Amino acid sequence: MSRHRTSHALAILGPELHNKLPETKVLLVGAGGIGCELLKNIVLTGFGHITLLDLDTIDLSNLNRQFLFRKKDVKQSKAMIAAQTAAAFNPNVHIHPIHANIKEPQFDVRWFQGFDIVLNALDNLDARRHVNKMCMAAGVPLVESGTAGYLGQVQPLLKDRTECFDCLPKPTPKTFPVCTIRSTPSQAIHCIVWSKSYLLSQLFGEDEDSSGELDDAEKQGENAQEIATLRKEAQAFKAVRLELRSPQSSTSNGRDAARMAFQKVFNSDIRNLLSMADMWRSRAPPTPLDFDAIMDGSFTHNKKDITNGVNGKGHTVNGDGNAHASGSKAVEKLLHSSPNGDARNKKGLKDQQVLSLKDNLELFVSSITRLAARLQAGEDTISFDKDDDDTLDFVTAASNLRSVAYGIEEKTRWEVKEMAGNIIPAIATTNAIVSGLIVLQALHFLRKSYKRLKNVHIQLKPSVPLSSISLSPPNSLCGICRDTYTILACDPERATLGDIVSGILGGVERDVSIYEDKRVLSDPDWDDNNERTLASLNVTRGKFLTIVDEDGELGTIAVAICDLPPNHPIDSPPYILPSPLPTPPHIVKPPPPAPTTPPRQTLKRRAPHDDDDEITEIEPNAKRAKLTNGNTKIRPAETPLSSPSKRRKLEEDGLVLMESATDKLDDDVIEID
Amino acid sequence: MYVPYLLLPCIIHVTWGCSHGSISCCEVRIIKLDAPPSHCTSHTQHASCWPSKPNMTDQVPGNKSIPVQITEDEAAVYDRQIRLWGLEAQQRMRNATIIVVCLRGTATETIKNIVLAGIGKLIIIDGEDVTDADLGSGFFFRDEDVGKKRVDAAKARVESLNPLVKVETIPTYSVLEREVVDATLRDADLVCVTDWRRDDLIQLNEVCRRLGKPFYAGGTFGLFGYIFCDLLNHEYIAPDRSVTKDGPKNVRMTTAYSTLHMALKHKWSGLTKRQTKELNPAVVYGILAVWEFQSLHGGSLPDSSEHADEVEAIANKLLSAADVNKQVATAVPRTLVETLSTTAQHEFSPVCAVVGGMLAQDILKALAAREPPIANFFTFDGDTGGGTVCRLNMP
Structure with a gap:
């Protein structure tokens, strides 16, 4: 062991912080792009006890930036390999790798409290929000980070001192109206979503009986003809x-089934749609495709210029013009065999070449054949990956065929992969910069020099590539960090909801509603669940019971459920109340808004959105959203659908329950979803 | 004399449009290049007009082999970055040879990043042995390497980052001496010198100018760091992000860089208060003062608070000589001077990661001839995490 290994760090950090580092316990969530870089930095800096958690395994496409991994490590646990490689950088530190999901119940608030600091190196919104909430509940400092291409950001977060991750609304994944996807696509992405989320699951997904859904739609007065x-x-x-799924399909190589599927979705379905003349008054009608005509080259399109169709624009993702990519054996075969393969791009990667209509059809047939063979071989369902x-071949071919039918420009397999897979470009350098910045902010936390904390953005501005800005105080309307958190050790199998709630409230009678996530468990008019155990209500370790004051006078209490200590006497109550009991602050009610102003976000809790795992949100120049903006969705208390009285009460209050996301709202009502 | 240089052979032909008056006029299309734009009649004088340089498909001077094409297997590894900068940029990186001088913390990070990104060949020049203190930021070294040549200890670990990249090492700085330096740098497409003395940087920069090689210098002083570059006349394609409709539009730009020697004579006259403040002149002159101190002390960096007075005096002298807007700064803050004076000779892994990340990213941008590189002096303040770029002796 080297005496001087840390001599530089000692000079820079000073003896006090330097001597503290070997005892510092840090949780690093994520061992991917940022995680590998960050692990290297904290190992070299000398953080003594590092817990590294990641649920993922190593993929070939990680190797351009996740430098702790080698080709031989592909398919291994990221956390394990990263810990193994980085341990050699500094034998003085202890790394505890965990191959697991951070949302698992054993990683409860008490577990988070065991760390001096938490560092996020995550790639999805859902996990970021989860760790943010756990850190707010545990009162542990968190440094949050994200990168996308050349851009990145670092944000230090600590309850009551700074904004939390949820104080600012985050952009939600883009969604498309169902009818656009089903009937009237106008962009390639519509066709890709259709192929990936609709057609693939119709053919290879679970067998769903959709008749009930259609009955409901009919009752709601949807277009009867459409239904x-x-x-x-x-x-x-x-x-x-x-x-x-029939054994014959294996003898015919799946070609018959592919032909049937083709005939249905690219011919008869389109004919049916064409019969609805209303639909095509203001938009160009699609062209039904003909299997045999495409195969023998005689198919003609009733559109003049398909490549400059509805959104005819350059088909490149990165503006490189010669967009081309990697990997598909099927595509390669087509390009070699097909005499009428598109001659536009002969250079570059196979996947970046544009396939001809016939190539697409061949790919459609071959991908269905392969997928059908997998069903024969015992796979129950196949979903997009x-x-x-x-x-990917299936989605490429099917979306391009649909694009041809609708006069939309086709995409290469390379582009389809990016669009269908929500791939965010990623490079080593941005991750390296961000990970360095994370440690520098983390050191301010460890020194408790909160005033020196900064949000840092990597941006494209030439004169200021790294912008460092002061932190904002918590948003007083935040539904996450304005709650009063407390920890309750209990046995959910024995503890009842009523006992817990009255225990937490210290016997004080007040009108409260109780939630777990988006579920209402009780409210002042509905106490049926009070005698039930927490376990029977599915309120278990790692979850939160949320106690909302019905009069809006006191802040919300969030009770984190943890395990009882192993030595807890069996004959005593099956819970240990926190001491002292939580004392939520009195709410200063905002003055009633003038009639002309748009609705304010007056309720305390905002329902967490369900977000796509693949989405990385990043706003390098995030502007504070205007809470009174008419476009801002207002999300008050949790969805109360499970409580009839709640629904009635809301309606009395002038609130409207929305049945579907596409319903239109007037400006003066509040949307609940 | 300026020798026209080319970074790399280019696989894809590019044409340009040209109109006079604005440097950002030129639109890039992917059509074969064989003639200057017909509407441009004065392309020989006009900097952004293309054929003032040889056709990009010409071979680079020197005995460069036929450019290596990216294979499908490589593309699978580089997938996430090709999606960012495109295949052409990746090809250019693939065919580049980079020399990195001095294997300390900044170089360690820079090398990791450019090797992962997939350059063609890396040549590391370092004449020193691994010390205990090198282990603090040098993740290519292990305890048992102390006493070995740095390049010998690191070579296999650098290679293992990306087997597609050739790695050569030269275990002596003598190859940079006047008589042999030309031969040493001849086959390089870009030279990057890290944690090096200012006066020697100035000399190497002059050599690179003479040979037509783009030149980068980078390093850290404790919590602070810097990058300087002289890319001669650099041509590149940049998306004009001010055009929001239909996404960014590509424009061809040319930037004329300054040598370090001339850059150090830069005056800040004429900048408004806001412009000056944004560039954080205190950090810039703190770092320049450390360089000057080193020059005055035979290559030694300040290493105690006893040096603070001298560093402060130098910094303030440079600041006032540079005519920095007096409403923003008349002196470099004492705390900054003291931090620099006590920590300048130390390196810190997170700071190396930031500076090495910026440096590598900029080298890759310069190689790819995409996106504007640093122009031309980047400074980093590890206390705030802020980093700014000032144009020293550049328009």
Whole structure:
């Protein structure tokens, strides 16, 4: 062991902080792009006890930036390999790798409290929000980070001192109206979503009986003609599904099933849609495709210029012009075999070449053949995975065929992979810079020099590539960090909801509603669950009971459920109340808004959104959202659908329950979702 | 004399458009290049007009082999970055040879990043042995390497980062001496010198100018760091992000860089208060003062608070000589001077990561001829995490 290994660090940090580092316990969540870089930095800096957690395994496409991994490590646990490689950088530190999901119940608030600091190196919104909430509940400092391409950001967070991750609304994943996807696509992404989320699951997903859904839609007064069409569609899919799963399909190499599927979705369905003349008054009608005509080269499109279709624009992702990519054996075969393969791009990578219409059809048939063979071989269902060549080929071919039918420009397999797989470009340098910045902020936390904390953005501005800005105080309306958190050790199998709530409230009678996440468990008019155990209500370790004051006078209490200590006497109550009991602050009610102003976000809790795992949100120049902006969705208390009285009460209060996301709202009502 | 240089052979032909008056006029299309734009009649005088330089498909001077094409297997590894900078940029990196001088913390980070990104060949020049203190930021070294040549200890670990990159090492600085330096740098497409003395940087920069090689210098002083570059006349393609409709539009730009020698004579006259403040002149002159101190002390960096008075005096002298807006700064703050004086000779892994990350990213941008590189002096303040770029002796 080297005496001087840390001599530089000692000079820079000073003896006090330097001597503290070997005892410092740090949780590093994520061993991916940022995680590998960050682990290296904290190991070299000398953080003594590092817990490294990641649920993922190593992929080939990680190797351009996750420098702790080698080709031989592909498919191994990221946390394990990263810990193994980085341990050699400094034998004085202890790394505890955990191959698991941070949202698992054993990682409860008490577990978080065991760390001096938490560092996020995550790639999805859902996990970021979860760790943020746990750190707010545990009162542990958190340094949050993210990168996308050349851009990145670092944000130090600590309850009551800084904004939390949820104080500013985050952009939500883009969604498309169902009818655009189902019937009237106008962009390639619509066709890709259709292929990936609709067609693939209709053919290879779970067998869902959609008749009930259609009955409901009919009751709600949806277009009867459209529903009849959808019913017919559902019937036809059943036949294709049967064919795909019949043993004959293996003898015909799945070609018959592919032809049936093609005939249905690219011919008869489109004919049906064309019969709805209303739909095509203001938009160009699609062209039904003809299997044989495409195969023998005689197919003609009733559009003049398909490549400059509805959104005819350069088909490149990165503006490189010669967009081209990697990997598909099927695509390679097509390019070699097909005499009428597109001659536009002969250079570059196979996946970046544009396929001809016939190539796409061949790929459609071959991908269905391969997928059908997998069903024969015993796979129950197949869903989209960007790294599963068969599903990517299928989505590429099907979306391009649909694009041709609708006069939309086709995409290369490379582009389809990026769009369908929500791939965010990633490079080593941005991750390296961000990880260095994370440690520098973390050191301010460890020194408790909160005034020196900064948000740092990597940005494209030439004169200020690293912008360092002061932190904002917590948003007084934040539904996460304005709650009063407390820890309750209990046995959920024995503790009842009523006992816990009255215990936490210290016997003080007040009107409260109780939630777990988005579920209402009780409210002042509905106490049916009070005698039930927490376990029977699925309120278990790692979850939160949320106690909301109905009069809006006191802040919300969030009770983190943890385990009882092992030596807890069996004959004593099955819970240990926190001491002291939580004392939520009195709420200063804002003055009633003038009638002309848009609704304010007056309720304390904002429902966490369900977000796509793949989305990395990053706002390098995040501007504070205007809470009174008419476009801002207002999300008050949790969805109260499970409580009839709650619903009635809300309606009395002038609130409207929304049945579907597409319902339109007037400006003066509040949307609940 | 300026020798026209080319970074790399180019696989894809690019044409340009040209209109006079604005440097950002030129639109890039992917069509074969064989003639200057017909509407441009004065392209020989006009900097952003293309054929003032040889056709990019010409071979680079020197005995450069036929450019290596990216294979499908390589593309699978580089997938996430090709999606950012495109295949052409990746090809250019793939065919580049980079020399990195002095294997301390800044170089360690820079090397990791450019090797991962997939340059063609890396040549590391370092004449020193691994010390205990090198282990603090040098993750290519292990305890048992102390006493070995730095390049010998690091070579296999650098290679293992990316087997597609060739790695050569030269275990002596003597190859940079006047008589042999030309031969040493001849095959390089870019030279990067880290944690090096200012006066020697000035000399190497002059050599690189003479040979037509883009030149980078970078390093850290404790919590602070810097990057300087002289890319001669650098041509690149940049998306004009001010055009929001239909996404960014590509424009061809040319930037004329300054040598370090001339850059150090830069005057800040004419900048407004706001412009000056944004560039954080105190950090800039703190770092320049450390360089000057080193020059005055035979290569030794300040290493105690006893040096603070001298560093402070130098910094303030430079600041006032540079005519920095007096409403923003008349002196470099004492705390900054003291921090620099006590920590300048130390290196710290997180700071190396930031500076090495910026440096590597900029080298890659310069190689790819995409996106504007640093122009031309970046400074980093590890206390705030802020980093700014000032244009020293550049328009």
